[in-house]
Amino acid sequence: MKLVKIIVGIVIFTIGIAPFTMGKGQGLTYELRDQETEVRTALSSYLFSEQGGALRSIFLHFAPAWGRGAGRVELVSGTKTDPDTLARRYVANAIFPFTFKDGGILDDAVYQITDPWFVDEDELRVELKGKFGDLIVIRRFTIRNDPYYTLDVELIFRNERGYPVDMPDEMVMASHIPPAEMPPLYFIFDETVHSVLLAPGSYHTFDGVGWMDGLTAFFLATSDNVMIAPFQRFTPLGERLFGIVFQEETIPAYSDHSFHFSLYAGRRRFILMEAQGLGTLDSPGLWTRLIVPIIQFLTWLYRLTGNYGWAIILFTAVTRVILFPIMQKQFKSMAKMQQIAPKLKKIQERYKDDRQLLQQKMMELYRREGVNPLGGCLPMLLPMPILVLLFNAILSAAEQIHLSPGFLWIPSLSLRDPFFILPVFATAAMILQQRFTPMSGITPQGNQRLMGYLFPVAMGVMMINAPAGLWLHWLLTTLMQVGQQYMITRQGAVVGESKIGTPIAQQRIGNPHQATAAGRREAAQKEDSGNGKREDKGED
Incomplete structure (x- = not known):
């Protein structure tokens, strides 16, 4: 004892x-570099580039102890990230998420990254401002230090001219994904998940597009589902591009037009995705329900x-x-x-x-x-x-x-x-x-x-x-x-x-021999008693 x-x-x-030794969880931090800004949460690392105002890296640096999807992983197809140093290498001619394309020409303008600012200790905003033709373009990303792997994105087109100005044709979300590495692409039309791209006019609203494999998910959801539509194309090498098409062709003089998106880029977990309104993408099995x-x-x-x-x-x-x-x-x-x-x-x-x-x-x-x-x-x-x-x-x-x-x-x-x-x-x-x-x-x-x-x-x-x-x-x-x-x-x-x-x-x-001996004596007494009863019955 x-x-x-x-x-x-x-x-x-x-x-x-324990109450005196409990530390606080990892906080939200950022680092300004030459033409790049890196934001780190407790789960992910995001790298924003002035070149094209794009999001060049989403690296999941938090790896659970065990289980499916436990490894660290980069979700942007054109980027290779070292898991130890977080150094990035970029695939030649890769097109990164939120890059504009107009008439087959990519937006390679240099955007200005304003110093990130904290809304509160667990919420940070990064703003990239640049020009696309005669339009002023503002990309505003909101990053939160929460479990949900989600970025809120506000895209603002501002026309300060006295005449209408053309908008870009499309915004690319992923490109040059090799055929052997292509996860299934999913679309949400009229709040229903589809694995194929529906023809224009066959649906009322478009709610999002993205891919999921067995472990991770990359999905762009939108609430502005009337003036945009999804696209999907394949290169001669069989590589896939996908993103959204802007159906509004021009911005009137002295006007703004904004679009709002949320990008889920993280582990494929029903509980997390459902919290972000994406539960229809991944139906829970019996084990998840338990x-x-x-x-x-x-x-x-x-x-x-x-x-x-x-x-x-x-x-x-x-x-x-x-x-x-x-x-x-x-x-x-x-x-x-x-x-x-x-x-x-x-x-x-x-x-x-x-x-x-x-x-x-x-x-x-x-x-x-x-x-x-x-x-x-x-x-x-x-x-x-x-x-x-x-x-x-x-x-x-x-x-x-x-x-x-x-x-x-x-x-x-x-x-x-x-x-x-x-x-x-x-x-x-x-x-x-x-x-x-x-x-x-x-x-x-x-x-x-x-x-x-x-x-x-x-x-x-x-x-x-x-x-x-x-x-x-x-x-x-x-x-x-x-x-x-x-x-x-x-x-x-x-x-x-x-x-x-x-x-x-x-x-x-205690002494096992004593307990065993006592047990033997008790058993012997019971046996003798039983034998005596049987003999009495025999005499009768």
Whole structure:
């Protein structure tokens, strides 16, 4: 028990100092360079260029610990980004997002980037101002430090002349994507997703265009869906260009005309895309539907506590309270299994040459005594579905968790523990749990105990790089379960009316030979009593 008290004390102390060690999540920053401006959020890096006023790079530098789409990736097809240094190389003749094209001629004018300004600490605006023919063009990008991978874009055409001025024909969003790398292109017409470009006049409104692969999405949505239309073309080499066509040909004298877009450029996650009004692009499967309520519950706990560490602690406590009646019943069953172990052994010896009859007699004994032979496995396996669901919920909510304040020494609970402290503690707690788990009585105790010790070690090794939030949950789950087991044994609920009168945990920690001898004496007394009754019946 001293070891238990030490581990529990360390955990309580660690959690107790957590409010004083919580750091703030990564903020929004920018850097001005020669003809370029880079803006970095906690998730992505955006590079704006004065050449053509284009967005030359969208690099997802946040990589979740595990799961689909865990790698860092560049989303602009004409750019290659070094994941370590963020140095960019550009493909020759590439056309970057938000580049104008008119009469087959690209807009290569030099735009002026004004100094970015903060709307608040988590919202930044970048403005590029230049000329396209006689038009003054302003591109205004709004970047937020939130989980949603979305840029708001305002495009303003200003005519300061005394006569109408022509607008550009189109705005390119992606170009020169090699055929082998082309993800499927999707269009939204009349709020319905289509995989082919519809002919003009066959729809009422155009709502967006973009691509999605299995891991990421790049989609331009618009609310100004009357005066623009999508286009898609292929080069002689089979490379694809797509973007939008401006259907309004001129801007009247001394007038402005603006368009509003939102660009989702990030991980393909239904929860994030639905929050940006793009849920129709990616219908959720059964697994997503299962984890959405867990994410919503974690989010509610986060809003309540202000930290995902505390949210996971409360989530763990709630699940342990819900599971306690089931666990209590199973531990009672396991204790009964220990009590009938001598009877099982006698049956095994008596019918060892007839496997079918042996199984029949054992099942009869289980039914008569009200014992579940698999009860010893359930306490270890019962939390597993919750662990799997929480694991996937943490991966699906990795962006939200990453943007929240850190917990203890861990900067982000969506990433692995940088010092592997939680995995080591959780593995030790699982091994400790075996000392408080009664043996089933079916499997030889040496083998069962060895399996009980090997499982935590194997789990710790295989999941060493799992998100720290998952390990925090598992450590607390294990310690709470140990506490519940100890409480049950202290109350006598596990051993019931055992004549030995010693809790299971104390039996296992004490002298095993004494417990075994006592058990043998008790079994012998029962056998003698049974034989006496049978002899009396025979005499009668």
